[in-house]
Amino acid sequence: MATLLVFLRSSLFAVAFYTSSVLHVLTALALTPLGGGPLRRIVLSWSATHRLLCRWILGQKVRVEGAVPQGQYFYVFKHESMFETIDLLQLVERPVIVAKQELLDIPGWGKLGQRFGMIGIRRATGAAALRHLQRQTKEALAGGRPICLFPEGTRVPHGERPPLKAGFAAMYQLLGLPVVPVAVDSGRVSPRQSFLKRPGTVTYRIGPVIPPGLPRAQAEALAHAAINALNPPLPGEEAGGDGHSTPA
Template sequence: MIFLRSLIYQVLFYALLVFWILVAIPTLPLPPRFFMSVAKMWGTSSIWLMRVVCNTKFEIRGRERIPDGPLIVASKHQSMWETFALLQFFDWPLFIYKKELGRIPFFGWYLIKSKMIEVDRKGGVRALMDMSKRAAVAIQGGRQLIIFPEGTRRPVGAPPDYKSGVAQIYAMSNEPCLPVALNSGLFWPRRTFLRYPGTIVVEFLPPLPAGMDRKEFLPLLAERIEEATDRLVAEGRAEQAEIFGRVPDVAVKER
C-alpha cells in the first residue's frame, strides 16, 4: 500500500507542479510578489496532497518565534519537502540556487523573476563571496533568506556537517537568524520515491540575535538545530513504530 500511495503521490506531485508553473505564467510581467504568492500556493497544495494520498500530516511548532522583517532562516535539510513547505511562513522568502537552474525554461525564469540569489559553484571563493554579499543586501532589504547550512540533504541521524557560508552571510547582513529543526527525512527520505505515513514536525527555535561573533554563532546554531532535530526524530520514530510495529527499513538505513 505504501508503494502504491507513494507512486500516486509522485505522479500527482509533478502534475501539480506543472499546473502551478502554468498558473504562474501571467505573473511574469507583474511585480515579483505576485509570483511568490503562487509559489506559496504550490507549497501548501503539495503538503495537502501528501496528507490526502500518503496520510503524512504536518505539525508546526514555535511559529510565534518568527520575527518580522529581515531574517536568516537556517533549517535542517533532510528532504525535498522543506524546500517548498517553508515558503508559506515568510512574507518575502529568498533562496540561493545553483546557476545552472536558471537556464531551465519557466523554472529558471521564475527564479530570476523572484530575485533569488544565484551562485556559480565552479567559481571558487570569489563567487561565494559575491553570493554572500548579494544575499546580505537582499536580507537587509527586508527579505527572509531560507538557507540549509549543511549545503545539501543529510540522511537522518548522519553526523552534522555545517558549512561556514551561513556564518559569512550572518556577519555581513547583521540580521537575526532563526534556527529550524525538523524530521521530514523519516517520511520523505532522500533518494527514494517512497512516502511514509505519520507526522512531519517542523519547529522554529528561539532566534539568535544579530551581532554575535562568527566563531560563537556557527557552533551555537548547529547545537540548537541538532539537539531539537534529534528530539523530533525520536518522536517520529516512536510514531512510526506505533503505525508499523517497527521503524521502516528505509528510515533505519538513513541512520
C-alpha cells in the same frame, strides 16, 4: 501489503505533484507581464498544494514546535528532504531562498525562481560566488525580505549531523541579522534519494534566536545544535525538551 500501499500512494503523489508543478509554472510564465504580485501568489499556491497533497495522499501531517518570528531574519533550516524546500514558504513570509545554482538552471522554473528572489550559488567558483552572494543579499536586505539558507549544503539522512558549510558564517557576518534556526525531521518519512514516502508527522522545532555579532565559532555552534535538535541524542547527550507545539 503495507509496502505496496506506500508505493501506490507515493506514485499517486508524484503524478499529482509534478502535474501541479507544471501547471503552476505555465501559469506563472503566462502572467509574467503582470509583475511580481501574481508570481508570489502562484508560488504560495504551489507550496500550499504541495502541503495538501502530502497530507491527503501521503498521510504526512505538519507540526510546528514554537513560534516562527516574522520579519527580516536569517532563517537556517535542517535539510533532510525536498519537503522543507517547498514547505518553508508556508512558514516564512516572502523569503529570499539561497540554493545551489543548478536549480536555477532548470528551464522555465529557474527564471521564475530568480524573479521570486532565489539566490543561486555555484560553490566551485569561490571568490566569484562570494561576490555574487554579496550583491544579491544587499538587494534582499534593501527590500526588507527575510533570507533562508540550508547551511549543510545538501540533504542529509535523518540522524546525521554534518558540519555547517562556510557559507553560513559568511552570510551571518554579511547580513548582520538575527538567526532563526529551524530543526526538521522530514527525512524520517521522506528519505532523500528514495521514491517511497511514508505517512507520519513532519516536525519543525524553532530554536532560540541567535543574535548578530557573535564570534564565528559561537554562532556556528549554536546554529548547528539548534537545527539538529530533532535528531536522536548522541551518546551521553540528553534529549531536549518537548517545546511548545502548534498545528500547522
